[in-house]
Amino acid sequence: MPTIDDSKCILVIGATSGIGRALAQRIAKLPNKPQVIAVGRRQERLDELATEGLETIQFDVDTDTESLKAFVERTVVAYPKLDTIIFSAGVQYESNPITPLNFDRLRSEFNLNYLSVVTIINLIVPHFSKLAAGGQPCFFIPITSGLAILPGAWVANYCATKAALHNYTMSLRVQLEGQNIHVMEIIPPLVESELHERSSANVERVSKVWIPLDKYADETLEALQKGEAHIPTSMSKIAFDRHEEGKLDWVRQFLQQQKKSESG
Numbered sequence: 603m604p605t606i607d608d609s610k611c612i613l614v615i616g617a618t619s620g621i622g623r624a625l626a627q628r629i630a631k632l633p634n635k636p637q638v639i640a641v642g643r644r645q646e647r648l649d650e651l652a653t654e655g656l657e658t659i660q661f662d663v664d665t666d667t668e669s670l671k672a673f674v675e676r677t678v679v680a681y682p683k684l685d686t687i688i689f690s691a692g693v694q695y696e697s698n699p700i701t702p703l704n705f706d707r708l709r710s711e712f713n714l715n716y717l718s719v720v721t722i723i724n725l726i727v728p729h730f731s732k733l734a735a736g737g738q739p740c741f742f743i744p745i746t747s748g749l750a751i752l753p754g755a756w757v758a759n760y761c762a763t764k765a766a767l768h769n770y771t772m773s774l775r776v777q778l779e780g781q782n783i784h785v786m787e788i789i790p791p792l793v794e795s796e797l798h799e800r801s802s803a804n805v806e807r808v809s810k811v812w813i814p815l816d817k818y819a820d821e822t823l824e825a826l827q828k829g830e831a832h833i834p835t836s837m838s839k840i841a842f843d844r845h846e847e848g849k850l851d852w853v854r855q856f857l858q859q860q861k862k863s864e865s866g
């Protein structure tokens with residue numbers, strides 16, 4: 603089964619902190635020494651990663667389709683061996699359905715957490731297809747959340763963006779089966795990171811129960827090295843096992859039925 607150990611060139615979008623940075627740093631040290639390209643907005647963080655031997659691109663992914671197209675085109679020209687993308691850029695705003703919404707945040711959260719990912723995937727598929735046909739396994743690695751499966755009502759829109767990405771990821775996986783383009787979905791539980799820094803009170807509260815970042819990144823890398831299709835951990839594994847087990851088989855069968863009915 604192809605695994606992250608087969609990757610030669612990996613783009614990590616959202617690599618300047620948290621899960622993205624921890625994975626990027628670990629992957630860059632794998633024995634096969636893949637090229638790792640870190641993407642984020644904070645230049646000083648990118649500069650730090652450059653001193654560790656990573657390539658860097660400063661880019662704000664919360665943007666329009668044309669800018670994403672230009673970003674993908676530039677990246678493929680600069681890194682023609684790009685075979686793997688980890689989508690770690692994400693924001694989480696408090697929002698619940700019964701208090702007034704900040705509409706700009708609502709749209710930005712959905713654009714960054716969902717639309718930008720789906721847009722980049724769609725734009726890169728032709729490039730991956732060429733590499734995959736030549737024998738190089740390619741990987742999409744979206745990072746969703748346990749909250750995609752069991753929503754936290756205080757971060758309602760965030761959960762909906764992650765549920766959208768989780769759902770899309772299932773369709774992506776079954777549509778790409780047999781094409782040497784693989785999907786490994788990382789489904790984190792509560793993990794130590796800057797995502798939770800909207801207030802010091804929040805950090806104090808969640809830090810009592812979050813999984814330390816280094817421990818989480820070590821375990822996740824191990825799962826990526828096994829080529830696991832779904833990578834839930836701890837609480838997100840409980841939610842996944844209870845609500846999602848076997849769902850993918852149904853999605854696969856549903857697609858096969860649809861293809862059959864179209865062909866005949």
Ligand SMILES: NC(=O)c1ccc[n+]([C@@H]2O[C@H](COP(=O)([O-])OP(=O)(O)OC[C@H]3O[C@@H](n4cnc5c(N)ncnc54)[C@H](OP(=O)(O)O)[C@@H]3O)[C@@H](O)[C@H]2O)c1
Pocket residue numbers: 615616617618619620621622623641642643644647661662663664689690691692693694714745746747748789790791792793794795796797798
């Ligand atoms: N930590 C958790 O408990 C948890 C749980 C479930 C799922 N997740 C998911 O895991 C992923 C990583 O989160 P994290 O916890 O590691 O959070 P984090 O430490 O806040 O990291 C988020 C990363 O996204 C980048 N980013 C944010 N906005 C961006 C933009 N507009 N353009 C480009 N990059 C942008 C940030 O870099 P810049 O600010 O430099 O741009 C940073 O590198 C997210 O998708 C999150 O939803 C996290």
